[in-house]
Amino acid sequence: MERHLEEMAQQGWMVERMDSLWWVYRRCEKRRAHVAVSYDIQSSIFDPEGVEGEREELCRYAGWQLAASTEKVKVFYNWEENPLPMETDPRIEVESVHRGVKSLFLPIYGLYLLLGFSWVCDLVADLAFDPIGRLSSYVQICQGVCGVLLLLLTAIELAGYYGWRRKALRMAEQGMFLETSSYGGAQKAAAWGVLFLFVIWSIDGIFGQNPMGKITVWCALILLVFLTVAIPMLRNELRRRGISREKNRMITFGLAYGGTFIVICGLIGILMGMDWKSWNTVDVPLDVTDLLNVSRDDYEVDSWQEDTILLGKTEVRQLTNLDVPQGEDIPDMIYTVVEVKASILYGTCQAQLLRQGTYQQVNGQPWGANVAYQKMSNGKALTSYLLCYDSQLMSVTFGWEPTQEQMQLVGEKFGGDML
Amino acid sequence: MKFQTLSEQMFYVLLCLGEERCGIDILDQVPAMTHGRVRVGSGTLYNLLEQFLEAGCIEETRVEGRRRSYLITPKGQEMLEQEYQRICAQAEDYRRMWERRKCGERYQA
Numbered sequence: 380m381e382r383h384l385e386e387m388a389q390q391g392w393m394v395e396r397m398d399s400l401w402w403v404y405r406r407c408e409k410r411r412a413h414v415a416v417s418y419d420i421q422s423s424i425f426d427p428e429g430v431e432g433e434r435e436e437l438c439r440y441a442g443w444q445l446a447a448s449t450e451k452v453k454v455f456y457n458w459e460e461n462p463l464p465m466e467t468d469p470r471i472e473v474e475s476v477h478r479g480v481k482s483l484f485l486p487i488y489g490l491y492l493l494l495g496f497s498w499v500c501d502l503v504a505d506l507a508f509d510p511i512g513r514l515s516s517y518v519q520i521c522q523g524v525c526g527v528l529l530l531l532l533t534a535i536e537l538a539g540y541y542g543w544r545r546k547a548l549r550m551a552e553q554g555m556f557l558e559t560s561s562y563g564g565a566q567k568a569a570a571w572g573v574l575f576l577f578v579i580w581s582i583d584g585i586f587g588q589n590p591m592g593k594i595t596v597w598c599a600l601i602l603l604v605f606l607t608v609a610i611p612m613l614r615n616e617l618r619r620r621g622i623s624r625e626k627n628r629m630i631t632f633g634l635a636y637g638g639t640f641i642v643i644c645g646l647i648g649i650l651m652g653m654d655w656k657s658w659n660t661v662d663v664p665l666d667v668t669d670l671l672n673v674s675r676d677d678y679e680v681d682s683w684q685e686d687t688i689l690l691g692k693t694e695v696r697q698l699t700n701l702d703v704p705q706g707e708d709i710p711d712m713i714y715t716v717v718e719v720k721a722s723i724l725y726g727t728c729q730a731q732l733l734r735q736g737t738y739q740q741v742n743g744q745p746w747g748a749n750v751a752y753q754k755m756s757n758g759k760a761l762t763s764y765l766l767c768y769d770s771q772l773m774s775v776t777f778g779w780e781p782t783q784e785q786m787q788l789v790g791e792k793f794g795g796d797m798l
Numbered sequence: 799m800k801f802q803t804l805s806e807q808m809f810y811v812l813l814c815l816g817e818e819r820c821g822i823d824i825l826d827q828v829p830a831m832t833h834g835r836v837r838v839g840s841g842t843l844y845n846l847l848e849q850f851l852e853a854g855c856i857e858e859t860r861v862e863g864r865r866r867s868y869l870i871t872p873k874g875q876e877m878l879e880q881e882y883q884r885i886c887a888q889a890e891d892y893r894r895m896w897e898r899r900k901c902g903e904r905y906q907a
């Protein structure tokens with residue numbers, strides 16, 4: 380941080396404010412500056428602006444001007460040729476850095492490790508047992524990749540810090556300072572990676588077929604802007620007005636929690652009040668009316684579709700309407716179609732579908748399928764099938780015994796070899 | 799932080815606080831006392847004062863706005879005394895070894 384700010388000063392930029400998402404610079408004379416970053420565990424991001432404590436007074440007396448501060452981190456500039464450094468005892472410096480890190484960063488990093496680890500475990504479990512669910516949804520893919528990035532980056536930072544601390548303590552015994560190493564490249568790459576994933580997740584949510592995805596993404600975006608822009612702006616305004624630390628903290632946290640609660644309640648309210656049918660625009664690849672002489676009005680249709688560059692998944696449930704009189708022959712049909720775009724995943728997806736029951740291989744030729752399986756229960760064949768085509772897998776349960784003609788029709792729909 | 803041995807800067811900060819002083823006074827007093835040989839950085843001084851306070855080696859005697867004054871406690875005095883004894887023992891060891899070496903050289907001559 381110090382090196383970066385010194386380079387910026389030589390280019391004529393001095394940091395003025397450090398917010399949670401960005402730093403604000405202002406123009407200054409291009410000249411060599413000495414920058415010192417110090418951790419003050421007594422300070423708070425809610426402290427009124429312009430109120431100097433003992434540290435700032437001592438530093439100013441020694442020629443170090445406070446330029447910007449954030450939660451417990453203060454940045455000082457000194458424009459003298461060869462100023463006395465702020466830190467002159469390496470042992471004290473290592474100790475004060477460790478107190479700052481323990482107070483501010485370790486709890487957050489602990490949380491990141493936990494979160495990253497749980498997301499990675501989730502990802503590994505899904506790749507083993509539910510690759511279709513995981514890889515057919517950009518939300519799930521993004522979460523998995525974010526988990527890996529979070530875990531890796533946090534582990535690198537922590538290992539780097541403790542490695543530095545061990546070496547710095549050894550050198551401090553000999554009265555020498557040790558420069559901190561920088562993982563700026565890894566951090567930037569990870570930040571861009573997360574931003575890229577966030578954009579993909581947002582686009583998929585907003586423009587995708589899944590209505591819940593649309594609402595979730597909009598709520599998440601609203602919350603993001605609210606918590607990372609509006610709340611810090613309010614906090615800084617209260618600081619500028621000299622509001623005390625306690626009042627500022629109370630107002631800021633109150634509004635942050637209150638606002639989040641309102642958005643989440645609003646989301647739940649919208650989801651509960653939604654007429655899902657009117658949002659449902661999924662094209663059903665196979666309709667029960669294609670196979671039987673029935674009326675579509677006699678059915679409740681639920682369909683769900685997710686799609687990525689790796690896999691596509693369409694789930695359709697056509698169930699008899701509750702107001703259809705009893706005794707009428709209106710059978711149900713439920714199926715899932717998995718479109719395997721990355722052929723390397725074919726075997727894994729097939730294995731997952733086969734794990735959903737006890738299957739026996741049957742003749743796939745009537746279905747136009749490469750391979751077909753029929754579900755068994757207690758030695759009895761059911762009217763559930765797994766049909767394996769070139770790049771599609773279809774798991775279907777009929778409410779009736781399908782005829783040869785109907786099998787052929789299914790095969791034609793899913794591009795099977797009917798010869 | 800355990801103060802097993804005091805560094806030079808720790809030693810002189812504690813020495814300065816034999817009288818009630820504030821941080822700025824210490825920043826001026828230490829170089830004056832040591833003819834410029836020892837200087838304490840403002841960040842180091844602030845951290846040292848916090849750690850000495852936590853360890854009970856000094857106590858805060860007065861607060862005037864931002865300015866806080868401190869004074870050494872009996873515990874701090876004892877720590878200073880131990881360090882002084884250690885330095886004296888070191889000096890004495892040096893003097894003895896050096897004289898023995900000088901005697902050895904005169905004998906050979």
